[in-house]
Amino acid sequence: MRLTNALRKLGRLSWAERFLLLEATFWLAVTRLALLTVPFRRIAPRLGTLQHESAATVPAKTRDSADRIGWAVRTIARRTPWESACLAQAISAKTMLRRRRIHSTLYLGVAKNKTQPMQAHAWLRCGDAILTGAAGHEQFTVLSSFAEQRPFAEPTAVTEPTAVPQTMPTPTTDLLLAVLNPVPQPATADALRQLDTAAWETLVRAANQQRVLTLFYARLQELDVVTAVPPHLLSQMQQKHQQTTLQNLAIYRELRLIAEKMQAAEVPLIVLKGTYLATAVYPHIGQRAVGDLDLLVPEAKVGQAVEVMHALGWQESQPFTLDALRQHRHHLPTMVKQGVNFPVEIHWNIAKPPTSSYLTPDQLWQEVRPTSLAGTAALAFPHHLQLLHLALHAAYHHQFAFDLRSLCDMTLIIHQQAEAVDWAQFVQQAEAWQWQRGVYLTLQLLQQFWGTAVPPFVLARLEPSPMPTDLARLAKEQILWGRANNFGITVNFSQLKGSKSLPDKVRFIFSFIFPKRSFLSSRYGADPNSAKIWLYYLVNWRDLVKRNTRRTWRLLRGQHTVNEAVDRRNQLSEWLAETK
Amino acid sequence: MVSLTPDSRVVRSEEYITSTVDNELVMMSLEKGTYYGLDAIGSQIWENIAAPTTIDALCQKLVDEFDVDPAQCQADVLAFLNELHREGMVRALN
Numbered sequence: 001m002r003l004t005n006a007l008r009k010l011g012r013l014s015w016a017e018r019f020l021l022l023e024a025t026f027w028l029a030v031t032r033l034a035l036l037t038v039p040f041r042r043i044a045p046r047l048g049t050l051q052h053e054s055a056a057t058v059p060a061k062t063r064d065s066a067d068r069i070g071w072a073v074r075t076i077a078r079r080t081p082w083e084s085a086c087l088a089q090a091i092s093a094k095t096m097l098r099r100r101r102i103h104s105t106l107y108l109g110v111a112k113n114k115t116q117p118m119q120a121h122a123w124l125r126c127g128d129a130i131l132t133g134a135a136g137h138e139q140f141t142v143l144s145s146f147a148e149q150r151p152f153a154e155p156t157a158v159t160e161p162t163a164v165p166q167t168m169p170t171p172t173t174d175l176l177l178a179v180l181n182p183v184p185q186p187a188t189a190d191a192l193r194q195l196d197t198a199a200w201e202t203l204v205r206a207a208n209q210q211r212v213l214t215l216f217y218a219r220l221q222e223l224d225v226v227t228a229v230p231p232h233l234l235s236q237m238q239q240k241h242q243q244t245t246l247q248n249l250a251i252y253r254e255l256r257l258i259a260e261k262m263q264a265a266e267v268p269l270i271v272l273k274g275t276y277l278a279t280a281v282y283p284h285i286g287q288r289a290v291g292d293l294d295l296l297v298p299e300a301k302v303g304q305a306v307e308v309m310h311a312l313g314w315q316e317s318q319p320f321t322l323d324a325l326r327q328h329r330h331h332l333p334t335m336v337k338q339g340v341n342f343p344v345e346i347h348w349n350i351a352k353p354p355t356s357s358y359l360t361p362d363q364l365w366q367e368v369r370p371t372s373l374a375g376t377a378a379l380a381f382p383h384h385l386q387l388l389h390l391a392l393h394a395a396y397h398h399q400f401a402f403d404l405r406s407l408c409d410m411t412l413i414i415h416q417q418a419e420a421v422d423w424a425q426f427v428q429q430a431e432a433w434q435w436q437r438g439v440y441l442t443l444q445l446l447q448q449f450w451g452t453a454v455p456p457f458v459l460a461r462l463e464p465s466p467m468p469t470d471l472a473r474l475a476k477e478q479i480l481w482g483r484a485n486n487f488g489i490t491v492n493f494s495q496l497k498g499s500k501s502l503p504d505k506v507r508f509i510f511s512f513i514f515p516k517r518s519f520l521s522s523r524y525g526a527d528p529n530s531a532k533i534w535l536y537y538l539v540n541w542r543d544l545v546k547r548n549t550r551r552t553w554r555l556l557r558g559q560h561t562v563n564e565a566v567d568r569r570n571q572l573s574e575w576l577a578e579t580k
Numbered sequence: 581m582v583s584l585t586p587d588s589r590v591v592r593s594e595e596y597i598t599s600t601v602d603n604e605l606v607m608m609s610l611e612k613g614t615y616y617g618l619d620a621i622g623s624q625i626w627e628n629i630a631a632p633t634t635i636d637a638l639c640q641k642l643v644d645e646f647d648v649d650p651a652q653c654q655a656d657v658l659a660f661l662n663e664l665h666r667e668g669m670v671r672a673l674n
Contacts, residue, residue, distance in 0.1 A: 242601045246615060249608035252597050256610055285599050374597045 017072070024072040026541050027092035028084045033538075035088060047094060047106050047146035054103040054147040058127030062102055069096045070124075070131030077132075089132040090124040097126060098148070104131070105147040109140030172199075173480045176206050179219050180408055181450045182415040189223040197230045204233045210404040210480075211289060213237060214244045218287045245286035248278055251293055251342060252285075252374035258295070258344070259376050261308045270296040270368055270379045272347065272389070277409050279373050280380065281416065288409075292334065292343045299348040299361045302332070306346070313337045314344060316525075324521035324528045328353060333525065350389050351433070355396045359433045367425075383413055384426035388439065395438030399572045400445075400478040401565070407445060407479070411452045418453055427461045434579040436462045441576075444472045445479070471575060474568045481565055515540065582672070584635060584662050586654060589673040591632040596669065598626075607669075616669070621646075625660065632673050635661060 013021075034043060044050070058066070073093040077084035084092075090106050097104045104126040111119050121140045123133030130137060178188040195203065207216035217237040220226055226234065255275060262269045274290035282288045297305040302322065314335040325332065330352040334343035349361045364385070371380040381389065390406045414421065430439045440462040446452035520536045521528040584590065596607045596616075605623035607616040618626055624645075628638055639654045646653075664670045 238602070245599050245601050245606060246608075249597050249599055249606065249615070250613070253608050253610055253613060256597070286601065375594070 017068070020068060020072040021076055023096060023545050024069075024076040024092060025080070026545050027095050028073065028076055028080055028088055029082070030538070030542070031088040031091045031095070032080075032082050032084065035091075043091070044146065047091065049147060049149040051145055052105075052147040052149050053145050054105045054126070056128060058102070063127050063129060065100060066097060066102060066104070066126035066129060066131060069093050069100075070126075070129070072096075073132055086133040087122040090122045093124050093132050094146075102126060103148045105145050107137070107140075107142050108144045109137065109142045111140045172202050172206050175203060176210070176216070177404075177449045179203075179207075179216055179223070180212060180404065181219075182412050183450075184219070184222050189225050192220070192223065192225045193228045195228070200230050200233055204236065208240075212404050212408055214241050214289060215282075215287050215408055217241055218284070241286045244289045245284075247342070248285040248288075248290055249374075250340070251275060251290055252279070252376065254293060254337075254340060254342075254344070255373065255378070256376045257312060258293075258309070259378050261312055262297070262305065263377075265304055265308050267297050267301045267305050267308060268365075268368075268379060270364070270381065271371070271373055272296055272350070272381075273393075276371070276373060276380050276386070277413075280371060281409065281412055285374070290342075292345055294331075294345050294347060296347040296350065296364070298365065302346065302348050306332070309335055309344065309346070317343070319525035321521050321525060321527050324518040327518050328522040330356060351392055351396070355392065355433075355435070357434070382425075383417055383421040384423065384429065386413060387421065387426060388429055388433075388435065391439045391442040392435060394479075395442050396435070396576060399569050399576065400441075400475040401481075401569055402479065404479060407442070407449065410442070411446050411450050414446070414452050414454065423455050423458050427458055430462060437464050437578065438576050440464060440467075441471060441475055445475055448472060448476065468575065471572070474571055478565065478568050478572065513541065513544070584658060584665055584672060586636045586639070586658070587634060589632050589634050590629055590638075590661060590665070590670045591673060592626060592629045592664075593669050593671060611668075616667075622660065625657065629661075629670060 070093055073089050073096070077089045087108075094104050094106050104124055107123050107125065109121050109123075111121065119140075121133060121137060123137045124131045175188070175191060178185060179192070181188070204213070204216075207213045214237070217240070220229065220237075229237075252275075255271065259269055272294035274288060275293050275295075278285045278288040278290050295305075306316075314337045316333045316335050318333045320333050326348075330349040331345045331347040334345050336343050349356050349359065350364065351359055364381070367382050367385060368379040369382055371378060373380075380386075387410055390410045394400060394402060394406045430436055440459065443452075443454050443459060443462070447454060514537070517528040517533050520526070520533055520540055524536045524539060526532045526536055595610045597610065598605055598607045600606065600623070603620050603623070605618040605626055607618070608614070609616065624642070625638065628641060635654070635657060639650065639657050642648065642657065643650050643653050661670055665672065
């Protein structure tokens, strides 16, 4: 019954503490492995400068963090099925401190007394606290100490928001939505002319955060309010427009090179998402930033497509085993090429499991049509499939925790080519693929944001019954809260926090820590049937810790807005998981 | 490479993808992967040589549109097109 007791205790801990224990488990395992396989002289240089000591006192806040880490390492070290001796504990705790940019000193000492052979001991000190190996350390004579000599370098690339996530004020987001309306509204122009510099700055920041800055700029031109924009913001937008234009030209060049070779190899090619939209739907390629080149090939020709890509100098960012990948993904690992600053993704389906349960890739090929994109002949989906693909992306792949861009794409398609959309087919496909809920909710947002002209029969056919009244509000809040803020919150993490009972949580954590081999293969590319796959459990743990601790954990410390976002995501994904 | 003359018939190369930024034409070479920029007048000329045109006819068009001295126009256009020709951006037809 010890396990149940331990679980019950675990249940009483805060989330931060549970993550800390998980992290400590991981580092104790890694350290143990390292000490077994790597000679200590190779490990020692990584512990800090030899015969150096860290400060004798540290600020109270640092001391708190250090105490918690010491507690986690000591707690776990008592329970690991493998041996977690003093040295492993000290190294693990030091590693965890270092990840938080906290200095510490690791001591190695020996004690000799007459009756026993020489004994060695290791302990770790941070400020005036001994975090691990405290018991009896005074009896040992210090032989070596290791400590960080210099302050930690600031991280060079800060990709995550460091500030507390801020919800954009409602007047800003409402105005942003108004500007993005494909039908220019005179009232919007009037409202914009009233703005002071600070309000403009907030608005431009919101547009940038939603990744629609270049479209926003184009709409300002249509509203004829460019002269009212503060010069520094105007030049920022002009630059972004120019940069997007040049970048997209480069993307279309690669598309041309790839399309020609694919044609020669008789691999048909559907151009997906931004690369299609930027030239086929937007009046100027500079209005729609494209992150990567998304292409779809027949499932049976993925191997040939990869060969073509290799011949053109593209390489997958990680190895893969196609069969394992198929169970979890709908595209290959991103491919990169030297000297090219965007990746290519080769898809065989538009939806990933389980959203693709009712969609076989063959169905996608029945309706494709030839198109010319920046002079390149390729295939593309008809409008109703474009719309379904965008709704799928916003609703099912991202639970609306993304940004406004795909919704702007959708409203523009409908605004420009409403008659060209085969709405009957649209509804039929959404039903056949069981995407009614996500598609309906997305259309509702379009109407709410821009009064987008979706035919009433479409909504009537797709409307789930009962339709919860507050879901549209939740989805709106989720989008406007911003992709960057949502970034650290994975679906997995949301589910974990949302699962109700302790057994549920334990089961979930278990599946998280010990995923299927095919899942690991889809993530890391190793053959799921080789012995090597077991090694990737370790790599996956490291990545779990890496991905989740810093971000999620900081977020976890009771930040109100974050908890709200997690709850929103849970409600949305639970609702979306049901079919009509 | 032979220099272009007023009688030369020229046509722009199809090996470029183009767009505009602030009234300038930006072009990406499919072969080399490098960018080129043409100013407003340059873009105008580029638009006018989408189909094969003699340089004389092109100059006539520009003179009508921009109110410039014909001799000056021809000299400038020749110099400009020769430069594009050297870059492989226009082809001379016989």
